[in-house]
Amino acid sequence: MDWRRFGFIALIIAILFSVVVLIGKAQISPLIIITSMMATTIAVATPLTLGALSGLYCERAGVVNIGIEGMMLAAAFFGWLAAIYMNTIFLFAPMPSLIVGVIAAILTGGLFALLHAALSVTFKVDQIIGGTVINILAVGITGFLNRQLFFEKGSIFGGNVPHAPGVLPRIDIPILADIPVIGRIFDQQPITWAAILLVFVTHIVLFYTRWGLRTRAVGEHPRAADTVGINVFYMRYANVIIGGMMAGLGGAYFTLESVPSFEPLMTNGRGFIALAAMIFGNWTPFGAWAAALVFGAAQALQINMQFFREAIPPQLAILQISYVVGLTPYILTMLILTGIIGKNIPPAADGQPYEK
C-alpha cells in the first residue's frame, strides 16, 4: 500500500465530508457533522471491511472468491433465523440469542466457503463460475426459506414475522468515548469493533506468521510450496473457509447489528464492493480497510444528507433525490476500479487451480 493510494483515499473522504458540512453547517456545527459522519462511516464500512478481508484470505491463497456477496446474504439470513429461533421458540434471552445468531452466521459463511473450496480446489471448476453458483444459491435459498417460514400459511411462524431479539448493543471504549463530541466515534457495536481488530490480526497473520508465509506461497507459486512439503490443497481449503467465516461475520452485521430484520437481497452488492475495496487496497489488510472506509463514507453521505434535505441549495436540487446520492458508492466503485491510481498486483497464482 503506497502513500499515493492513501492520499487518494484521504482526498475522496475529505470531499465527501465537505459536501455534507457545506450543506448542513447552517443547521448544525461542522464538528458535530464531521463526528457523526466519521462514526457512521466506520460503522457502515464494517461489512465491506469484513468482505474485503474474506477476499483477502481466499485470494492470497490463490482462490478468487466472487461469492462473498452470496456468503454474506446467506449468513445474514441464517444468523437472523437462528437468533429468532433461540428467542421465540427456545425462549432464550435476547443477548444469548444474538450471540448464537452471530455464531450461526459465521458457520454459514464457512459452510458456503467449504462448497466454494470444494468446487475450485478439488473439482477445479472455474472459480468465477463457482462464485456465481454461490451467489445464485444464496439468493434462492434465502428468498425461498424466508417466504416458506414466515409468509406461508401453516408455516412454522404462521404467516407473521416474529419480533427479532433486537440488535447487538453498543460497546464504548471507556476513556475515549467520554471525550465530548468526538467521543461518539468510539461508541460502536461489537461486529464493527471485531472488523477493525481483524484488520490488524490479518495483517499480522499474513506477514508475520508461518501460516501467512505459507498462505502467500500457495497463492504465488503453489508448485514451489508443494516442493518444500506444504500441502497446497489443505492451505487453500483452510484459507477459503477462514475467508468464508469473515464474510459470515460481515453478513451478521446486516441483520444482527444494523437492523433487526431480514429482507431478500439486503446485502445489495456490498460483497462486490468489498471485493473492489480489496483490489484497490492492493490485496493488503490496511489498504482494503482504507478503501472500505471510502465506500463507507459514500454511504454515510447518503445517510446524513437525509437530515439536511431542506438545506440543499436549489442549484444542487438533484441531490434532493435520495436515489442520486445513493448511487455514490457504486459510482465510486467504478471509478476506483478503472485503475485511476497505481497498478494493482494480484497474487501470481490467483484464480488458478493447482494441478499436481
Added chain:
Amino acid sequence: MTIVLEAKNITKQFPGVLANDNVDFDLRQGEIHAMLGENGAGKTTLMNIIYGLYRPDAGQVSVDGQPIVIHSPKDSIQHGIGMVHQHFMLIPVFSVAENIMLGDETTRYGALDRKTVAQRVRELSHQYGLDVDPHALVGQLPVGLQQRVEIIKTLYRDAKILILDEPTAVLTPQEAEDLFRIMRELTEKGVSIIFITHKLKEVLAVADRITVMRAGKVVGTVKPKETSEKKLAALMVGREVILKVEKGRAKPGAEVLKVDGLKVHDKRGLESVSGVSFSVRAGEVLGIAGVQGNGQTELVEALTGLTHSPGGQVWFAGSDVTNRMPRTITETGMAHIPEDRLRHGLVLSYAVADNMVLNTYYLPPFGVGGILQPKAIDANARKLVQEFDVRTPSPYVPTSKLSGGNQQKVIVARELSREVKLLIANQPTRGLDVGSIEYIHKEIVAMRDRGLGVLLVSAELDEIMALSDRIAVMYRGQIVTIAEAGKVTREQLGLWMAGAHPEGLSHPHT
C-alpha cells in the same frame, strides 16, 4: 566409496508412455553423477520419483542402504535429499530468507524469526562460497543468484544428496563455470550430486560417472575418461549422430532485413529492447546469441508484427514494415518459427493438414470465395508430409498427437512451403531430440544456400556457433556487438553474453 542413494527396478507408467522401465541407479558418497538423456528419456521422471513428486508403479529407493518410502517431498527432504528444479521453485515477491525458510520456518513467540534465518543463510553462504544477500527480493536477483538461493534452500534442510535438474539451461557459460566450481566445493564437503543434463560437453567436464538413459531405460553407465562426445551422443540416440553441421562459406547477397534503432516494451511495459540496429542479408545466417530473457523474445515479436514497437524502424524486402499487421509481413515473404511452438506455432487441436495452411488458408487454391477447398488442402498436406518427412499416421490426426520434433517439422513445412525471403527461427530446436535437431539444422543451412536470409535466435551457444555466419550478442535489450562467426571463441561470446563490453570493436551505441 559407500553408496548413499540407490534406486532399484523403478518402473513408472504414464498414459501411453512407459517413462521408466525397470531402471537401476546408484549414487556414491561425494561424487557428481551425471544423468544424460534426451527430452522424454525419463531422467526427470526418475528424479521426481526419488524426490517424492511421483509414486513409482514398482521399484525401491534406498538411502544409506535403508529402503525408504517416499510419499511427498517432505519425506525425501527428511532423508537428506534436495532438488533444484529446472524451473526454479522460488517465489519472486519473497525475500531470499523467506524463500529459504518456507516449509521449514523458524518462529519466535509464533512470529517468523527472519533474523535467525538470515543469520543461518549467511553462515551457509560463507561455508559453501555461495554469496547472496538474505534480505534481497528473489525476483530482483539475476538467474545465477536465484540458482544459488535454490542450492542454499536444500543445504538449509541439511541435504546430503543434491539433484540438479538441467541447471545450466538458463546460465551463461561463465555462470555455468561458477556453478561447476560450487558443485565441486559441495562434493568436497561430503554432498553427493546428481546432475541432469543433455549437454555433452558439460558432462565430460564435471561428472565423475555418467549414466545415459534412452526411452525410459538405462543404456549404460560410463566414466568420462573412457568416453567421448560422439560415443555419448550415440548412446543417447541409439545410432551414430553427426554432431557437426556441414556447411560451406556463405555467399551473402542484398540486404533483406534492416532494423534501425528498434525499441520494444515487454508485457509489463518495461523497455526490453532498447534501440537495436542490425541487418540480415540474403544467403547468410545471422545468429542472435544471449541468455534467455535479454530481449530476444520481444525483438522477434516486433519484427514479425506480433507486438507494437514504440520506436525505431524495420525495413523488410525494400519496404517499411514497422508495426504492420503480421499478415502483411507474412505476405511480404517472412517466415517465422516461433519460440513457443505449442502456443504460437500451432493450433494443437487442429489436424496436421489445417496447421499446414494456417497462414495461406484464405488464398487460392486453399480458400476460394471464403470457402475452404479440402482437396487443395489435402494435396498440400500430403506433399509437405512427404517432403519434410513429418512422421504422422495421417494428415488428419490432431497436431497435439505428434512428437515435438514432428510438430516442429509441421511448422517448418508450413513456413517454407511458400515464397519467402527471410526465415526468423526463434529457438528452433528447443526441446527436440538429437535426430530432429540434426534435421532442422540441415534445413536452415539449406535455406541459406538457397539464398534466403536467416535470423536465428538461440540461447544454445553451440547452435549459434554451428549455424551462424555472423553473430550478434544481446544483453539487456541491446546488441553488445556483431562479430564474424569464424573469428570469435566460445569464451568471448560467453563474456559478451554476461554483459562485458567488447574491446577493439565499436559499440553500436557509441
